[in-house]
Amino acid sequence: MTVNLDSMYQEIILDHYRNPHHKGLRDPYDAEVHHVNPTCGDEVTVRVKVVDGTVEDVSYVSQGCSISQASTSVMSGLVVGKPIEDALALQEKFLSLMQSRGQADLSDEDEDELDDAVAFEGVSKYPARVKCALLGWMAMKSAVTEAEASK
Amino acid sequence: MPESERAALAAPYDVEAVRKDFPILSREVYGKPLVYLDNGASAQKPQVVIDAVSHAYSNEYANVHRGLHFLSNAATEAYEAARENVRRFLNAPSVDDIVFTKNSTEAINTVAYGWGMPKLSEGDEIVVSIMEHHSNIVPWHFIRERQGAKLVWVPVDDEGAFHIEDFEKSLTERTKLVAITHMSNALGTIVPVKEVCRIAHERGIPVLVDGSQGAVHLPVDVQDIDCDWYVMTGHKLYGPSGIGVLYGKKERLAEMRPFQGGGEMIFDVTEENVTYNDPPHRFEAGTPPISQAIALGAAVDYLTGVGMDAINGYEHELTEYALSRFTEVDGLRIIGPATAESRGAAISFAIGDLHPHDVGQVLDEQGIAVRVGHHCARPVCLRFGVPATTRASFYLYTTRGEIDALVEGLDRVKAFFGI
Numbered sequence: 001m002t003v004n005l006d007s008m009y010q011e012i013i014l015d016h017y018r019n020p021h022h023k024g025l026r027d028p029y030d031a032e033v034h035h036v037n038p039t040c041g042d043e044v045t046v047r048v049k050v051v052d053g054t055v056e057d058v059s060y061v062s063q064g065c066s067i068s069q070a071s072t073s074v075m076s077g078l079v080v081g082k083p084i085e086d087a088l089a090l091q092e093k094f095l096s097l098m099q100s101r102g103q104a105d106l107s108d109e110d111e112d113e114l115d116d117a118v119a120f121e122g123v124s125k126y127p128a129r130v131k132c133a134l135l136g137w138m139a140m141k142s143a144v145t146e147a148e149a150s151k
Numbered sequence: 152m153p154e155s156e157r158a159a160l161a162a163p164y165d166v167e168a169v170r171k172d173f174p175i176l177s178r179e180v181y182g183k184p185l186v187y188l189d190n191g192a193s194a195q196k197p198q199v200v201i202d203a204v205s206h207a208y209s210n211e212y213a214n215v216h217r218g219l220h221f222l223s224n225a226a227t228e229a230y231e232a233a234r235e236n237v238r239r240f241l242n243a244p245s246v247d248d249i250v251f252t253k254n255s256t257e258a259i260n261t262v263a264y265g266w267g268m269p270k271l272s273e274g275d276e277i278v279v280s281i282m283e284h285h286s287n288i289v290p291w292h293f294i295r296e297r298q299g300a301k302l303v304w305v306p307v308d309d310e311g312a313f314h315i316e317d318f319e320k321s322l323t324e325r326t327k328l329v330a331i332t333h334m335s336n337a338l339g340t341i342v343p344v345k346e347v348c349r350i351a352h353e354r355g356i357p358v359l360v361d362g363s364q365g366a367v368h369l370p371v372d373v374q375d376i377d378c379d380w381y382v383m384t385g386h387k388l389y390g391p392s393g394i395g396v397l398y399g400k401k402e403r404l405a406e407m408r409p410f411q412g413g414g415e416m417i418f419d420v421t422e423e424n425v426t427y428n429d430p431p432h433r434f435e436a437g438t439p440p441i442s443q444a445i446a447l448g449a450a451v452d453y454l455t456g457v458g459m460d461a462i463n464g465y466e467h468e469l470t471e472y473a474l475s476r477f478t479e480v481d482g483l484r485i486i487g488p489a490t491a492e493s494r495g496a497a498i499s500f501a502i503g504d505l506h507p508h509d510v511g512q513v514l515d516e517q518g519i520a521v522r523v524g525h526h527c528a529r530p531v532c533l534r535f536g537v538p539a540t541t542r543a544s545f546y547l548y549t550t551r552g553e554i555d556a557l558v559e560g561l562d563r564v565k566a567f568f569g570i
Binding site for chain 1 (some may be wrong): 532
């Protein structure tokens, strides 16, 4: 086996890591969740605002590695403005990608939908890092579900 | 003069000869020589340990303390001989003071459930240090939750140093137990446990010492330390996983309730009643890790053969060398003592604002294995305001060349992330 760091640390990922989108906690919000990765101590707090079944805003603060930071940034960019069911469907798609161990067979349509998140395909080859990439997405799912339930 | 000291004086430490005893060290990863600096998490195994496991299963395997047939006797003898090896390694007074457990965690839980639960109650205080591993925290939290006991934390200073005065100040009339590490896995800090025991015993307080790291790096004499309990784990001590040790003073083991119930730990069981076996068997319920215990016996004998004083001296030099090389890495901040005094061969550090995962990933690509994470020591990470650290830990087979490789690797990490 060889490793190719560039397959994990795609330029898109490093860009999001250096310049995260949607970062910071904003009001108003309908749900706030706090998720931690107990194996490494990474943590994220995600807030979501839902209006008429659409994710109006995602804001967050997080502490963690470049993969978890970048992934949360990408997630927020993709989810804001989407109907809840589309946001959750995308979360499922990203989860499958991360569980693919580098063997994902993405359709053109999948690639379009996942957009920048496709860059994380390389991370799926590193079992120890998959949880990093999923941290923000799992938190978003909990927050959106919670926000919806509260309505 | 002990034989090991004589050997150390007679010949310089030959790390290359030692490395030949560890087959895995000659392998490559990703086409590069393995640089294994994750020893604090688990040690690699010498051939004598691998052979001991193989020999046990190939020649003298059966259940222990149960059969009357040839193999059962042979296995029981080998298992009990390993207990004697461990006794000798720790200089415990008797083999009856050596309990085989699954690991340090089970050893500490055995004391927490067997001694702590029945003896501690509401308001009683358990003194621990801020740099304990979770295995020496969570069992005491159980007693806090169930009995209302209180955890009292001995601090370390900003350099990660442990001060005996701070320890002394943490003792009160309600202190019923001290549970403290011999050497911090996260900071490398060494605790003067003999002094800790002396001060605690003046007040009639028993002391448990977590030797998971200490027993690997420091010569240990439990009678000299005078601790009430000393625990260690086999896999960090060049032995197999699944085997650990609880040493306890005779009177302490005698007053402990059994932790787990099952075979071997009883005198008699009736429909109405049960009576318990004497220590150490009282605390070894069920079929024990047989080949693991035998191989641990081989591991501690191997260490005695190399000499714990020689190992300690060599690792001290390596630590000094690493600390000095680390000063050349811009942006590297050591979390723990910055000098080799009062610290062992495990060094945690941060590189700028980089997350340890990212540091570890780039090092891995170069064949360098380090630990990244909170080291199961969240309280001390919180104390230093870091979610995690990168840790390089050195064992008896680590070379200066490997430390040089790490320093070069860190340069590559910084270049990769542009810092």
